[in-house]
Amino acid sequence: MQISSTLALKSDLVRSLELIQKSCEENEEALASPSNSFWEQKNSGSYYTPSDACDFFWNQFFLLKDINSKEKAAAFLSRATFIEPSVGAGMFLFSLLKKIFSLGCSLDDAKNIQIHMYDINSNALSFVKERYNALKKQYGSHFGVWKFHHKDYLSANLPKLKDRYIVFVGNPPFIRNKPEAKWKNSFANFFEASYLYAEQAVDVAFIVPLSFNFSRDYAALRNRVLADKSTVFSVNFDNIPDCIFKSGKINSINTNKANSQRCSMVFAFKDGRARIYATELIKWPASERSRVFSSTPRYFNCSKILNFDQIPRPFSSDIAEYASTSAKSIRFSSLFCTSGCKLLNVATVARNYISIRETETNNCHSIAFDNEKAFFVGLAILSSDVFFEYWKTFGDGFHLTKADIYNFPISAELLDWAKEISPYTRKVWAKRLKYKKEKLNAGVVSVSYDLRGLFDFWSKDLAKSESTSTATRKHAVNDQFDAFMKELGYAGGKA
Numbered sequence: 408m409q410i411s412s413t414l415a416l417k418s419d420l421v422r423s424l425e426l427i428q429k430s431c432e433e434n435e436e437a438l439a440s441p442s443n444s445f446w447e448q449k450n451s452g453s454y455y456t457p458s459d460a461c462d463f464f465w466n467q468f469f470l471l472k473d474i475n476s477k478e479k480a481a482a483f484l485s486r487a488t489f490i491e492p493s494v495g496a497g498m499f500l501f502s503l504l505k506k507i508f509s510l511g512c513s514l515d516d517a518k519n520i521q522i523h524m525y526d527i528n529s530n531a532l533s534f535v536k537e538r539y540n541a542l543k544k545q546y547g548s549h550f551g552v553w554k555f556h557h558k559d560y561l562s563a564n565l566p567k568l569k570d571r572y573i574v575f576v577g578n579p580p581f582i583r584n585k586p587e588a589k590w591k592n593s594f595a596n597f598f599e600a601s602y603l604y605a606e607q608a609v610d611v612a613f614i615v616p617l618s619f620n621f622s623r624d625y626a627a628l629r630n631r632v633l634a635d636k637s638t639v640f641s642v643n644f645d646n647i648p649d650c651i652f653k654s655g656k657i658n659s660i661n662t663n664k665a666n667s668q669r670c671s672m673v674f675a676f677k678d679g680r681a682r683i684y685a686t687e688l689i690k691w692p693a694s695e696r697s698r699v700f701s702s703t704p705r706y707f708n709c710s711k712i713l714n715f716d717q718i719p720r721p722f723s724s725d726i727a728e729y730a731s732t733s734a735k736s737i738r739f740s741s742l743f744c745t746s747g748c749k750l751l752n753v754a755t756v757a758r759n760y761i762s763i764r765e766t767e768t769n770n771c772h773s774i775a776f777d778n779e780k781a782f783f784v785g786l787a788i789l790s791s792d793v794f795f796e797y798w799k800t801f802g803d804g805f806h807l808t809k810a811d812i813y814n815f816p817i818s819a820e821l822l823d824w825a826k827e828i829s830p831y832t833r834k835v836w837a838k839r840l841k842y843k844k845e846k847l848n849a850g851v852v853s854v855s856y857d858l859r860g861l862f863d864f865w866s867k868d869l870a871k872s873e874s875t876s877t878a879t880r881k882h883a884v885n886d887q888f889d890a891f892m893k894e895l896g897y898a899g900g901k902a
């Protein structure tokens with residue numbers, strides 16, 4: 408009887424929190440811009456996180472901290488203080504409550520929660536307060552200490568909480584800063600202010616633009632976190648076909664009104680363990696959304712991927728391994744790209760393959776090789792699965808830059824393979840019309856060659872079995888979950 412009433416209360420609490428999350432989503436436009444103006448929303452960076460993405464965020468946070476039982480969750484709540492620097496409608500807080508009750512925590516456990524939240528938008532803070540009060544009224548419990556600060560987070564005096572473990576969570580505003588500012592975008596100010604808040608161990612778990620991982624604009628911020636030997640987990644989300652945000656852009660005249668920002672969930676734990684784990688750039692159609700946000704992505708260990716000045720987005724375990732071991736290999740530029748006369752034209756944009764062009768145009772890189780022999784070795788390397796996966800891992804997802812090509816590390820094995828298959832590469836090139844693709848761009852037809860699948864270095868030794876194809880490797884389910892948890896120092900196994 409006792410057990411069934413506890414279960415009933417738990418499902419009732421979860422249901423109530425789901426309804427609050429729904430109301431956060433429904434009220435986004437009204438809260439983000441009381442005057443119903445796109446500019447008001449944009450200037451305050453008010454694009455709220457949808458409930459499924461926020462639930463995913465907490466699932467990952469708890470998983471990565473190995474909090475997989477009500478006992479561990481209750482212990483964590485009793486020593487942690489959560490700071491939400493830009494709370495909006497409070498989605499992160501209501502989703503946190505849902506997570507702890509789903510894990511089996513009681514109302515008594517919830518009494519230990521301590522939260523400080525900030526926002527410059529008083530309507531948003533009132534909205535959160537109303538829902539918090541309604542919960543208290545409904546359940547006759549106080550859900551811990553919630554402090555509402557109607558302040559600019561970046562100039563506020565943050566509370567001194569020396570005896571608490573501080574967890575900064577949220578989706579800070581992405582607003583373009585003035586040209587003279589330290590960071591190009593305001594999310595970096597929020598990240599820095601939180602990360603540097605105190606000497607003590609803190610966690611900063613934020614949704615940030617994808618470019619945090621690779622842009623030179625944020626290199627100093629990344630390097631600061633990595634120099635501290637912090638643990639960083641980066642989960643990366645593309646924006647096509649679907650994207651994290653489901654709405655946004657008030658009064659937009661575009662058919663697609665969603666804020667299509669590519670984002671990462673970055674979990675930075677100041678624990679001195681010097682670990683970097685990252686996922687590939689996850690892309691999914693809208694029909695797959697619920698699967699993506701209810702499962703655990705595959706994390707690749709990138710701790711040994713050095714010399715690239717990035718947090719990579721590994722496309723496969725092969726490329727993570729390759730980049731880890733070949734950081735000191737010679738780069739493409741030192742082998743090729745001389746002043747030779749045999750040109751290989753490679754398109755400056757890519758998506759599903761590296762596009763080789765017939766002729767030199769504005770939108771391609773023309774790479775000069777000394778002779779035909781070098782040309783065919785270079786062609787095999789740039790058309791290989793290794794180079795494509797390297798670009799998916801380190802590139803920005805659209806552009807293939809000269810630096811992407813020139814900095815590509817060539818392992819001794821890859822070079823030997825490319826030399827060995829030169830007669831084959833020559834034949835493919837002679838028959839390239841078979842792989843021709845034409846595209847009309849601003850009235851001009853561009854001709855390119857799609858050599859996908861013809862230069863698979865990683866399957867070279869495999870007995871051409873379907874089950875070991877590149878595609879199978881890439882889309883393999885996360886069957887290494889236990890190994891991953893063990894690698895993190897946990898016992899392993901799903902909770």
Ligand SMILES: C[S@@+](CC[C@H](N)C(=O)[O-])C[C@H]1O[C@@H](n2cnc3c(N)ncnc32)[C@H](O)[C@@H]1O
Binds near residue numbers: 527581
């Ligand atoms: C991207 S929204 C995120 C809201 C909420 N964290 C979520 O994920 O749904 C950013 C929020 O930051 C608030 N904001 C903008 N500048 C701020 C500042 N300087 N200090 C505190 N809040 C700010 C906006 O009013 C908005 O509510």
